[in-house]
Amino acid sequence: MLTPQLVSLLTDQALITIVVVIAVVLVVGTTGLVVARRRRSELPAATKPAVEAPEPKVGEDAEEPRDTPTRTLEDAELPEAETAPAATLEKPESAQGRLVRLRARLARSQGSLGKGLLALLSRDKLDEEAWEDIETTLITADVGVAPTQELVEKLRTRMRVEGVGAAQARDILREELVALVDPSMDRSLKASRKDGQPAVMLMVGVNGTGKTTTVGRLARVLIAEDKHVVLGAADTFRAAAADQLQTWGERVGARTVRGPEGGDPASIAFDAVKEGIAEEADVVLVDTAGRLHTKTGLMDELGKVKRVIEKTAQVDEVLLVIDATTGQNGLTQARVFAEVIDVTGLVLTKLDGTAKGGIVIAVQRELGVPVKLVGLGEGPDDLAPFDAEQFVDALLE
Numbered sequence: 548m549l550t551p552q553l554v555s556l557l558t559d560q561a562l563i564t565i566v567v568v569i570a571v572v573l574v575v576g577t578t579g580l581v582v583a584r585r586r587r588s589e590l591p592a593a594t595k596p597a598v599e600a601p602e603p604k605v606g607e608d609a610e611e612p613r614d615t616p617t618r619t620l621e622d623a624e625l626p627e628a629e630t631a632p633a634a635t636l637e638k639p640e641s642a643q644g645r646l647v648r649l650r651a652r653l654a655r656s657q658g659s660l661g662k663g664l665l666a667l668l669s670r671d672k673l674d675e676e677a678w679e680d681i682e683t684t685l686i687t688a689d690v691g692v693a694p695t696q697e698l699v700e701k702l703r704t705r706m707r708v709e710g711v712g713a714a715q716a717r718d719i720l721r722e723e724l725v726a727l728v729d730p731s732m733d734r735s736l737k738a739s740r741k742d743g744q745p746a747v748m749l750m751v752g753v754n755g756t757g758k759t760t761t762v763g764r765l766a767r768v769l770i771a772e773d774k775h776v777v778l779g780a781a782d783t784f785r786a787a788a789a790d791q792l793q794t795w796g797e798r799v800g801a802r803t804v805r806g807p808e809g810g811d812p813a814s815i816a817f818d819a820v821k822e823g824i825a826e827e828a829d830v831v832l833v834d835t836a837g838r839l840h841t842k843t844g845l846m847d848e849l850g851k852v853k854r855v856i857e858k859t860a861q862v863d864e865v866l867l868v869i870d871a872t873t874g875q876n877g878l879t880q881a882r883v884f885a886e887v888i889d890v891t892g893l894v895l896t897k898l899d900g901t902a903k904g905g906i907v908i909a910v911q912r913e914l915g916v917p918v919k920l921v922g923l924g925e926g927p928d929d930l931a932p933f934d935a936e937q938f939v940d941a942l943l944e
């Protein structure tokens with residue numbers, strides 16, 4: 548561009564000016580490039596916070612504060628494993644709630660006995676006829692002849708000496724009935740582990756008295772007390788009994804050990820106890836069949852069940868279930884069972900279906916064994932621990 552002719556035309560000063568301008572253009576251009584390159588290399592740094600900010604909002608922990616401990620895979624899986632079965636499990640009624648409700652039911656069913664006696668004793672004139680009526684009321688309520696005579700004798704004496712008016716009559720009747728039901732008997736259930744082994748309970752009784760129902764309901768009572776329970780379906784005589792028991796168990800979370808239909812009850816009882824030991828259960832409840840065809844047959848079966856269990860564990864309770872509505876028949880059954888096996892406690896079922904609560908007194912006398920539980924309905928929580936004073940109070944309510 549600066550041809551020799553043009554150069555010759557330019558003065559020295561103009562030439563210097565052109566060179567300077569070119570140099571300035573070169574310096575400014577180079578600086579611009581360097582700054583632009585620097586800016587470009589700094590850009591990611593400038594946008595970094597914008598990229599980081601949304602990160603905590605991604606995923607299921609989006610709203611968790613930073614210092615929330617991280618859930619491990621095991622932590623995350625636990626709730627699923629625990630809540631799934633809990634959704635189907637029932638929570639049995641607490642002992643306290645059950646007692647209040649069942650006491651009202653007991654009062655309703657036995658009201659005629661208590662109120663009848665009270666009305667007779669509160670008469671202005673307690674003549675021979677009145678005492679005979681009192682005796683009849685007691686006998687009709689299945690109290691039994693001997694206990695009835697004893698009670699009438701005591702009432703006669705005390706009413707003569709102390710009794711004037713309805714209030715005293717009620718107090719005296721209450722005291723004497725409580726004494727007859729015997730509050731000193733030990734009615735506690737041996738339902739705790741001992742020597743590192745579960746407690747073992749056998750449920751015995753005639754067919755249809757409510758054995759299976761009682762095993763299921765007792766399991767609920769124990770589970771409500773946070774005990775770990777295993778059930779043994781050793782009633783292999785009635786096909787549906789094991790299914791019935793398993794259903795009870797599934798509802799509250801107790802495993803049921805069962806065998807083939809018509810199988811050996813002793814071997815199932817043995818397996819149930821073995822399972823209870825393996826699971827470190829608190830209690831093993833064993834349901835048995837109650838065929839009363841012959842006494843020897845019964846003795847053979849129950850005796851064998853007990854002997855076989857005792858190879859691995861002690862039998863802590865043998866509970867005899869009696870249907871309260873069967874009256875004298877129930878007493879005869881109780882006698883036979885007591886000859887065959889050492890009964891440690893009685894369960895009186897269906898007390899809701901009879902006004903004959905006096906059987907509590909008769910059967911305890913007959914066997915010398917305490918009533919420990921009472922059944923007051925067909926519902927799952929209609930089984931209550933028996934208490935002498937509460938029972939008498941319900942009679943007189």
Ligand SMILES: Nc1nc2c(ncn2[C@@H]2O[C@H](COP(=O)(O)OP(=O)(O)OP(=O)(O)O)[C@@H](O)[C@H]2O)c(=O)[nH]1
Nearest residue numbers: 754755756757758759760788896897922923924925
């Ligand atoms: N009203 C009332 N019914 C009861 C009570 N206890 C049990 N039952 C009912 O009595 C019936 C017989 O009960 P189960 O438990 O099957 O009798 P079981 O003794 O096991 O009979 P087997 O299995 O044949 O030996 C059932 O319909 C129970 O619901 C109770 O306290 N009150």
